[in-house]
Amino acid sequence: MTRVTLLLIISIVTFGLKEVKTSPVFQDDPGFETRIQTVVAGLLDVRTENVNKNRDNPNVSIIDYENQDIVIHENYTGGGKGRFLNDISIIKLRESLKTVFKPVLLPSDDEKHRVKLKGLGWGLYNCKDYSPENLREADGKYIDLATCYEGYAPKDIPESKLCAKFTSEGNSASVAPGDSGGPLVSFQNPSQPVQIGLTSTVSFLKNTNPGETCVNKDTPQVYTRVSSFSQFIMQYAPNAQFVQ
Numbered sequence: 001m002t003r004v005t006l007l008l009i010i011s012i013v014t015f016g017l018k019e020v021k022t023s024p025v026f027q028d029d030p031g032f033e034t035r036i037q038t039v040v041a042g043l044l045d046v047r048t049e050n051v052n053k054n055r056d057n058p059n060v061s062i063i064d065y066e067n068q069d070i071v072i073h074e075n076y077t078g079g080g081k082g083r084f085l086n087d088i089s090i091i092k093l094r095e096s097l098k099t100v101f102k103p104v105l106l107p108s109d110d111e112k113h114r115v116k117l118k119g120l121g122w123g124l125y126n127c128k129d130y131s132p133e134n135l136r137e138a139d140g141k142y143i144d145l146a147t148c149y150e151g152y153a154p155k156d157i158p159e160s161k162l163c164a165k166f167t168s169e170g171n172s173a174s175v176a177p178g179d180s181g182g183p184l185v186s187f188q189n190p191s192q193p194v195q196i197g198l199t200s201t202v203s204f205l206k207n208t209n210p211g212e213t214c215v216n217k218d219t220p221q222v223y224t225r226v227s228s229f230s231q232f233i234m235q236y237a238p239n240a241q242f243v244q
């Protein structure tokens with residue numbers, strides 16, 4: 001997986017349940033700071049110590065990040081009434097990833113790629129205040145927009161978002177703070193995964209304590225729909241590989 005394991009954003013919106021951007025990035029969100037420091041490909045454990053141990057590993061790419069290397073979508077609205085529209089950024093790497101990495105495919109239309117989904121990320125586990133040591137994953141089920149916000153919130157999920165619900169080893173699961181920007185990927189063809197979504201927002205339960213589940217797993221989680229941003233992506237990443 002090469003793209004966007006590290007696009008991270010947080011802020012909070014209230015309507016019905018809280019809708020929450022799932023992790024740290026931009027300064028317009030008080031209380032959270034920009035955390036992107038290094039872009040790492042090829043490691044599941046991205047703690048500093050393990051990253052430093054792998055600087056000479058031929059199967060790992062470690063590229064230092066500098067602030068100007070990010071293109072934030074010019075129409076990103078943030079939260080509040082903005083509803084986190086155009087919730088996508090592109091990190092421009094200063095050097096290529098090693099050739100052991102193959103770029104994930106991107107859909108020009110995701111209709112054929114809504115099965116065998118996995119959500120991936122280092123987001124908080126049960127809302128403890130630290131990230132898991134290793135990348136975690138859950139099995140995703142695509143939820144159509146009409147069903148997506150049924151029951152609790154304004155129904156106007158735009159076409160530029162998509163929704164999914166998750167299970168992990170038979171239990172319901174969810175993305176969580178720290179997962180933002182992470183991928184929702186179809187492994188229908190395991191040798192050619194297709195990334196259909198970027199983790200965007202979740203519903204939060206109120207008044208939970210560290211160690212308890214803080215995300216409402218009964219409601220779908222909302223993703224930026226990659227196919228809606230193919231032009232934006234191609235403008236800044238002309239080598240991105242799109243499939244029908």
Ligand SMILES: *[C@@H]1O[C@H](CO)[C@@H](O)[C@H](O)[C@H]1NC(C)=O
Pocket residue numbers: 057058059
């Ligand atoms: C790099 O990956 C190749 C292919 O999977 C493997 O044979 C080799 O042992 C790996 N090298 C290191 C240092 O992990």
Ligand SMILES: *[C@@H]1O[C@H](CO)[C@@H](O)[C@H](O)[C@H]1NC(C)=O
Pocket residue numbers: 073074075232
């Ligand atoms: C941002 O919005 C303006 C006004 O609607 C539009 O002209 C422009 O193309 C949008 N930018 C992107 C990258 O979509």
